[in-house]
Amino acid sequence: MEQFCGVFPYIVSPVNEDGTVREDVLKNLVEHLIESGVHGLTPLGSTGEFAYLTWEIRKKIVEIVVKSASSKVPVVAGVFHRSSMEAARQAQEFEDMGVDGILAVLDTYFPLNSDQVFSYFETIAKKVQCPIVIYTNPRFDNTVISPEIIGRLADIPNVLYLKDASGNMGKLMTIITNYGNNIKVFSASATIPLFVMMMGGVGWMAGPACIIPKQSVKLYNLFQEGKWDQAIDLQKRLWQMNVAFQKYNLATCIKAGLEIQGFDVGDPIPPLTPLSDEGRKEVIRILADLKDCC
Numbered sequence: 123m124e125q126f127c128g129v130f131p132y133i134v135s136p137v138n139e140d141g142t143v144r145e146d147v148l149k150n151l152v153e154h155l156i157e158s159g160v161h162g163l164t165p166l167g168s169t170g171e172f173a174y175l176t177w178e179i180r181k182k183i184v185e186i187v188v189k190s191a192s193s194k195v196p197v198v199a200g201v202f203h204r205s206s207m208e209a210a211r212q213a214q215e216f217e218d219m220g221v222d223g224i225l226a227v228l229d230t231y232f233p234l235n236s237d238q239v240f241s242y243f244e245t246i247a248k249k250v251q252c253p254i255v256i257y258t259n260p261r262f263d264n265t266v267i268s269p270e271i272i273g274r275l276a277d278i279p280n281v282l283y284l285k286d287a288s289g290n291m292g293k294l295m296t297i298i299t300n301y302g303n304n305i306k307v308f309s310a311s312a313t314i315p316l317f318v319m320m321m322g323g324v325g326w327m328a329g330p331a332c333i334i335p336k337q338s339v340k341l342y343n344l345f346q347e348g349k350w351d352q353a354i355d356l357q358k359r360l361w362q363m364n365v366a367f368q369k370y371n372l373a374t375c376i377k378a379g380l381e382i383q384g385f386d387v388g389d390p391i392p393p394l395t396p397l398s399d400e401g402r403k404e405v406i407r408i409l410a411d412l413k414d415c416c
Contacts, residue, residue: 126196126223126253126283127324128161129338130308131331132169134377135183136387143182147386151332152190154385158335161325161342163191164225166200168259168287169329171373172227173202174391177212181219188220196222198255198327204229206242210249223253225285225327230265239267240274247278254280255308255327259287269296276304285327287312298322311364311372316357319345329372330363333379333409336416356415362408370401379405 133151136144152163165187166172166180175183184199191197199221203209213224226246228239247254256275258267275281286294287310298307302322309318311328319325319342331338337360344353367375374390378397381387382405389396397405 126162126198126255126308127306129159129325129331129335129342130162130164130198130327131155131160131335131338132167132327132329132376133163133165133187133332134373134380134387135166135170135172135175135179135391136385137171137175137179137391138388141176141179143179143186144386144388145186147388148183148186149190151380151385151387152187155332155335156191156194159339160195160331160335161339162196162198162222163187164198164200164327166202167225167257167327167329169332169373169376170200171391171394172200173229174394180212181215184216184219184221198223198225198253200225200227200257201246202227202229204231206245209242210245213246214249217250217252221252223255223283224250225255225257227257227259228265228267234265236268236271239265240271243275243281244278247275247281251280253282254278255283255285256281256305257285257287259310259312261287269293269300272297272305273301276301282306283308283324285310289313291317291321294318294323295321311367314357314361314364316341316345316353329367329376330360332376333383334360334363334412334415337412340416359412359415363412366401366404366408369404370397375401375405378402379409382406382409 309315
């Protein structure tokens with residue numbers, strides 16, 4: 123089974139107002155990210171605005187990304203649904219389409235207890251053969267997935283990775299210490315990737331890498347080479363991009379940043395709105411500041 127590590131950008135979803143996908147734009151973005159040295163691609167993550175897309179649009183996006191990647195890097199597609207059965211069905215269809223892994227996202231309406239949370243992810247994992255990445259984001263899924271649940275999930279053979287967006291470094295340390303032999307951790311945009319990797323994490327799965335891929339890959343390489351002073355200096359400079367995402371909207375910032383760099387990805391999907399003039403100026407400033415990092 124393929125091992126995932128390194129930088130996996132969460133790719134935006136370039137969708138027109140009529141629901142059609144801007145295929146050439148997405149294809150060019152995929153090629154650009156691969157040429158920039160990323161280690162994998164994640165369509166339908168938070169940056170991909172998956173919560174606002176129909177199933178048909180999601181399928182089209184994954185199809186384009188898989189085809190454009192041409193097996194040069196692994197593709198880990200996001201699966202998101204309130205129904206365990208439907209989420210599992212989506213995962214199986216994506217696997218049949220050729221994805222290399224599944225990013226399993228929990229969506230809730232009624233509160234779930236620990237056993238129900240476990241069952242959701244277990245149902246997805248048992249439906250496919252490929253690796254599963256558990257994605258936890260308590261700000262959006264309204265569910266706290268405890269280290270104990272992660273430990274139970276880590277006993278499932280193909281549940282191999284966790285992307286934790288809680289921003290709770292103590293929780294991550296507990297998971298890595300207690301369950302790190304069975305499940306590997308990716309940093310999210312809510313956490314500091316260098317520190318997560320120093321704790322035992324295997325990479326960075328996040329939106330920022332979509333607009334600063336070379337800089338993100340350089341940070342990973344500096345970590346791998348043990349060049350701590352350079353890595354810390356670069357992390358300090360990159361963190362301003364994370365601050366901007368927290369200040370504004372993640373997907374909105376990423377799409378604006380890509381437009382600034384010449385990728386016609388279009389506006390965010392309503393009810394999201396384009397980045398304000400103030401936000402756009404801030405993103406332009408940050409991109410200019412980070413241009414020489416590579």
